[in-house]
Amino acid sequence: MGSMTARTCYLHNERHPMSTKIRARKHSLLKTSAVAALTALALTACGGGNSSGREDKTDSTSAAKAGSGSLTVWVDAERVSALTPVVKDYESATGVKVKVVSKSTDKAKDDFIQQASNASGPDVVMGAHDWVGELVKNGIAAPVELGDKSSDFSDVAIKASTYESKNYMLPYAVENLALLRNADLVKEAPKSFDDMIAAGKDSGAEYPFVVQQGKEGDPYHLYPFQTAFGAPVFGTDENGDYDATQLELGKGGDFATWLGSQGKAGNFSTEITGDIASDKFTKGDAAFWLTGPWNVKVAQDAGINLSVDPIASPTDQPAVPFAGVKGFFVNEHSKNKLAATDFLVNYMGTQETQTRLFKSSAVLPALTASADEAASDPVIAGFQKAGEKAVPMPAIPEMGTVFESWGVSQAAIINGKDPAKTWKALVDKVTKAIAK
Numbered sequence: 001m002g003s004m005t006a007r008t009c010y011l012h013n014e015r016h017p018m019s020t021k022i023r024a025r026k027h028s029l030l031k032t033s034a035v036a037a038l039t040a041l042a043l044t045a046c047g048g049g050n051s052s053g054r055e056d057k058t059d060s061t062s063a064a065k066a067g068s069g070s071l072t073v074w075v076d077a078e079r080v081s082a083l084t085p086v087v088k089d090y091e092s093a094t095g096v097k098v099k100v101v102s103k104s105t106d107k108a109k110d111d112f113i114q115q116a117s118n119a120s121g122p123d124v125v126m127g128a129h130d131w132v133g134e135l136v137k138n139g140i141a142a143p144v145e146l147g148d149k150s151s152d153f154s155d156v157a158i159k160a161s162t163y164e165s166k167n168y169m170l171p172y173a174v175e176n177l178a179l180l181r182n183a184d185l186v187k188e189a190p191k192s193f194d195d196m197i198a199a200g201k202d203s204g205a206e207y208p209f210v211v212q213q214g215k216e217g218d219p220y221h222l223y224p225f226q227t228a229f230g231a232p233v234f235g236t237d238e239n240g241d242y243d244a245t246q247l248e249l250g251k252g253g254d255f256a257t258w259l260g261s262q263g264k265a266g267n268f269s270t271e272i273t274g275d276i277a278s279d280k281f282t283k284g285d286a287a288f289w290l291t292g293p294w295n296v297k298v299a300q301d302a303g304i305n306l307s308v309d310p311i312a313s314p315t316d317q318p319a320v321p322f323a324g325v326k327g328f329f330v331n332e333h334s335k336n337k338l339a340a341t342d343f344l345v346n347y348m349g350t351q352e353t354q355t356r357l358f359k360s361s362a363v364l365p366a367l368t369a370s371a372d373e374a375a376s377d378p379v380i381a382g383f384q385k386a387g388e389k390a391v392p393m394p395a396i397p398e399m400g401t402v403f404e405s406w407g408v409s410q411a412a413i414i415n416g417k418d419p420a421k422t423w424k425a426l427v428d429k430v431t432k433a434i435a436k
Contacts, residue, residue, distance in 0.1 A: 069336055070097040071343060073124040073328075074112070077102045082360035086353050096339050109134075116140035116331050123334040124344065129160035129325040132168050132395040141168045142330040142337055149349060157366035160325035160392035165239050170344040171327035171366035172357050177224060178321075178386035179312060180281065180289040180296075183305040190288075193225070193314035197267060200287035207286040209267060212274040213414065217407030220393075221290060222259070222268075224311045224319035227391075229255035233402055234394055244398035244434055249406075249427045256413055256423035258314060263414035270411045288312075293363055293383055308382025323390035325366060401433045 075083060080102050087098045101122065103111070109131055115121035117140060127135075135141035143166045150158050153171055161169035179196070181189065185203035190196035200208020211221050219226075226232075231254075235246030262268045272280075281289040282302035289295070290311065299306050313319040328348055330340045347353060354370040364384055365371045375381040393399070409426040413419050 069339065070099060071124060071336055071339055072099045072101060072122040073126075073343075074101050074103045074108065074122045075126040076105050076108075078360055079126065079357065082356050083353075085356070086347050090343055090347050094339070094342070096336075096343075098343065112331075113138055113140060116333055119333040121331055121333070123331055123336050123340045125329050125331065126326070127169075127329055129169060129171070129327065130393050130395045130399070131329070132161070132163045133397050133399075135329060136163050136168060137397060140332050142332040142334070142340075143168055144170050144328075144330055144341060144344060146170070146345060146349075149345060152349070152368060153366050154368055154371065156323045156387070156390055156392060157325050157327075159240065160323060160395070161327060162241070163395060164241065169325075169327040169329055170348055171325050172348065172354055173326040173361060173363040174323055174366050174371075174387065174390075175293050175326075175363045176321045176323045176383065176387035176390040177221065177290055177292050177311060178383045179309040180291060180299060180304075181307040181309055182281070182284060182287050183307045185284070185287045189307070189309040190312045193312045193319075196288055196312040203287045205285055205287040207280050209288040209290070210272055210277040210280050210286040211268065211290040212272060212277045213268060213270045213411065214273045215270050215411060217270065217409070217411030217414070219403070219406040219410055220322060222410055224290075224321045225259070225314055226252060226255045227320040228313045228315045228317050229258065230317065231255050232391070233399070234396070242394040242396050244396055247427070247431055247434065249402070249423075249430060252423055252427075253420060256419035259410060260413045260416070260419040263416065268414050270414055293380075296362065296379055306379065308379050308386065310386045318389055320389045320391060321387065322393040323387055324393060326363070327366065398434050402430055404433075405429050 073083070073087075080100055083100050087100060091097055108125070109127060112121055112125050112127075113135070117138060121140075132141065144161075146153075146158075146167055150167065154174060157171035157174050158167070160174075161167050161171050179190075182203075182205075185205055186199045188199075190199055197208050212218050213221070229252065231252035232248050234242045234244060235248050237243045237246075259268065277286070277289060277291070278295060278298055280286040282299055282304060284304070289299070296306070296308075311319040311321060328344050330337055330344065334340055349367065351367055351369045351373075354365040354367040355373060358365045358370060358374050362380070364380060364387070365374055371384065375384050405426050409422050413422050
């Protein structure tokens with residue numbers, strides 16, 4: 001997988017999500033009367049209200065009508081049409097014009113950092129939670145005050161949006177890995193990893209189970225199994241934030257031994273890339289596929305009778321995947337931060353909008369009410385259940401250091417290198433690099 005930048009944000013590329021990035025553009029200044037009106041709006045936003053947000057909009061409409069100025073919002077191409085009705089609603093209520101710009105996700109973050117650092121760029125940008133540490137470190141992400149509305153979002157969405165005890169993102173989508181099962185080959189969800197392998201073999205499929213790895217490994221996809229052995233990457237401090245001084249990779253010795261045995265058994269292989277895993281499952285040659293919601297459509301289009309199960313654990317502890325959370329950031333250098341905050345909290349944070357965004361991506365909404373609505377679909381419900389204990393992928397800068405060696409070391413173990421020595425070398429290397 002390489003660096004954190006190379007691996008992060010599975011939300012950005014639903015086919016093979018391996019990159020994170022965002023960009024920027026100019027904006028204009030609100031007039032004095034608009035600032036006063038929007039200050040009232042922002043204070044209203046922080047005070048709570050219902051999950052639809054309509055009460056807040058109604059209360060602030062008359063004052064906001066005096067508003068002027070504009071906002072520029074960067075989103076990916078798939079979200080532009082979904083935001084059109086929201087933008088019209090906001091413009092009508094506030095008088096503030098909103099320009100939605102489609103930006104390629106593979107350059108977006110770098111462009112945003114470059115332009116925002118020069119006091120330009122968009123007022124609002126769509127991105128992933130694992131940008132937070134870098135954006136805050138560069139001084140270009142403004143805190144987004146949710147107030148009482150934070151309780152309307154899933155715990156993992158809020159935790160992922162928080163950095164050093166402050167919220168920096170209005171979340172809208174949460175995704176995690178789950179186990180896709182060909183229900184024509186295996187009728188019941190497996191109770192354990194061994195049960196899954198046995199059921200897959202009994203089905204007669206060429207591969208009982210597939211998961212992408214590749215020559216450099218893929219620790220994101222193996223993380224649920226690592227957590228089942230009690231070996232997260234980092235510990236947390238008293239606030240629940242990831243703490244780079246508490247590196248817990250060293251607890252992964254038993255996981256490494258197990259990984260080596262599974263490589264020897266052929267259950268994990270560095271020959272299995274994402275494309276090969278997809279091909280085997282969609283052709284009915286694999287009974288189970290560990291992957292994310294970005295691959296649901298390809299399985300359904302292939303006519304697979306699809307069920308989505310929790311990840312089968314190799315131990316008596318749950319297999320806990322990473323959660324990736326996508327949302328919207330406010331540019332710290334925006335001259336319209338008050339309007340941007342109002343737009344996010346009272347418009348992008350409503351059930352109506354979050355449900356609309358869900359329909360554009362089929363990824364579980366961050367807003368609980370929208371998530372529960374979306375879970376009427378058994379596939380979405382399956383991912384929701386698989387992610388009940390999911391943890392945000394660490395957004396701290398030190399995570400990049402981990403990724404530089406993590407996947408390569410796991411690949412070496414799968415291919416027969418001594419598990420204990422290889423894992424110790426990984427831990428020693430990461431510890432030394434973080435300490436610099």
